Amino acid sequence: MEYRIPEIRKAAELLKSKLDSLEDKRTILRAPELQALYDRIKPLPPGKARADFGKEVNTLRDELEAQVASSKFQTAKLAPIDVTAPFDVNIKPADRPNPLPAKYGSQHPLTAELELILDIFYGMGFSAVESREIDDDYHMFTSLNFPPDHPARDEYDTFVTDEGLIAPAHTSIMQNRVLKTHKKDLEAGKGIRFVIPGRVFRNEDLDARHEHTFYQLEGVYADEGINAGHLVATITAWLSNYFSKEVKIKIQPFYFPFTEPSFEFAASCPFCEEKGCSVCSYTGWIELGGCGMIHPNVFKEAGIDSRKYSGFAWGFGIERLVMLKYNIEDIRHFESANLKFLRQFS
Ligand code: DAH
Numbered sequence: 001m002e003y004r005i006p007e008i009r010k011a012a013e014l015l016k017s018k019l020d021s022l023e024d025k026r027t028i029l030r031a032p033e034l035q036a037l038y039d040r041i042k043p044l045p046p047g048k049a050r051a052d053f054g055k056e057v058n059t060l061r062d063e064l065e066a067q068v069a070s071s072k073f074q075t076a077k078l079a080p081i082d083v084t085a086p087f088d089v090n091i092k093p094a095d096r097p098n099p100l101p102a103k104y105g106s107q108h109p110l111t112a113e114l115e116l117i118l119d120i121f122y123g124m125g126f127s128a129v130e131s132r133e134i135d136d137d138y139h140m141f142t143s144l145n146f147p148p149d150h151p152a153r154d155e156y157d158t159f160v161t162d163e164g165l166i167a168p169a170h171t172s173i174m175q176n177r178v179l180k181t182h183k184k185d186l187e188a189g190k191g192i193r194f195v196i197p198g199r200v201f202r203n204e205d206l207d208a209r210h211e212h213t214f215y216q217l218e219g220v221y222a223d224e225g226i227n228a229g230h231l232v233a234t235i236t237a238w239l240s241n242y243f244s245k246e247v248k249i250k251i252q253p254f255y256f257p258f259t260e261p262s263f264e265f266a267a268s269c270p271f272c273e274e275k276g277c278s279v280c281s282y283t284g285w286i287e288l289g290g291c292g293m294i295h296p297n298v299f300k301e302a303g304i305d306s307r308k309y310s311g312f313a314w315g316f317g318i319e320r321l322v323m324l325k326y327n328i329e330d331i332r333h334f335e336s337a338n339l340k341f342l343r344q345f346s
Pocket of ligand 1: 169170171172218219256258259289290291292293312313314315316
């Protein structure tokens with residue numbers, strides 16, 4: 001919470017740092033610094049300044065109360081639980097673990113932003129289908145035109161079970177499924193327009209820009225007479241809508257086995273309009289993802305005639321976009337479950 005009145009801002013900082021070191025957190029609500037703020041309200045002349053002052057003091061008190069309440073739950077001794085065990089329906093309510101109650105929770109920023117992004121695509125005539133969190137070699141590679149032992153597989157180094165099941169490294173695993181399932185629509189002249197959000201996993205060296213677990217949004221569009229112009233127009237329209245301003249996109253040649261031609265796409269930096277700033281590393285452009293025209297072999301694998309139909313697909317990282325929008329400096333905050341980070345979006 002940002003306090004606009006300097007006196008309250010200062011007291012808030014002080015009280016919050018005191019709270020961290022207090023054994024009994026409730027005593028913060030009786031702190032002399034908080035009482036002093038309340039005492040300052042009465043002598044102020046009636047009017048807007050007084051009302052604003054009173055409002056901010058009350059907000060500060062509410063914020064402290066919420067922190068006291070949540071710390072009570074976080075420090076309470078909980079019985080150890082086996083998080084890998086299936087939830088036991090027979091456990092007596094009194095014996096169940098007592099985690100932080102839902103009323104102190106809020107929507108995760110990625111969920112909130114994803115809902116917004118999906119709404120934009122619904123408005124453009126797309127439907128959504130969720131990706132999966134466990135898959136097989138066929139959907140991860142073979143159906144996407146990765147020949148066995150092809151070096152392009154190395155780009156998607158992820159986790160594999162002893163049985164050969166794969167934690168998907170991209171949401172493109174859904175392309176074959178979506179194309180196969182909706183082949184009928186294509187043949188009925190309706191076209192295929194899907195966005196596919198999902199969680200993906202990679203064996204990464206972690207840093208501020210790389211996580212082992214992150215989210216992507218895949219897009220698949222197929223119909224008669226579709227070309228790369230439609231691809232550029234679709235991505236430009238949705239990004240401009242998301243950032244509420246006209247965003248330009250730039251595509252440059254790249255390689256993916258499942259698209260031909262393949263591109264990487266970058267958007268003009270929404271913060272500096274290509275002048276260069278710290279967000280875009282002074283290049284004026286921000287790389288957002290990969291895209292291209294769906295490869296004939298991917299259509300063939302789904303039983304679709306690529307001489308009659310064409311289409312485009314893309315995949316971009318959702319954290320990247322949300323980090324851009326809110327100026328978040330480290331991708332690892334998203335999976336950290338750190339309430340101090342999450343509460344800034346509540
Ligand atoms: N799956 C790719 C990745 O994660 C991104 C991508 C590129 C998806 C091109 C696509 C595409 O659908 O056409 O690196």
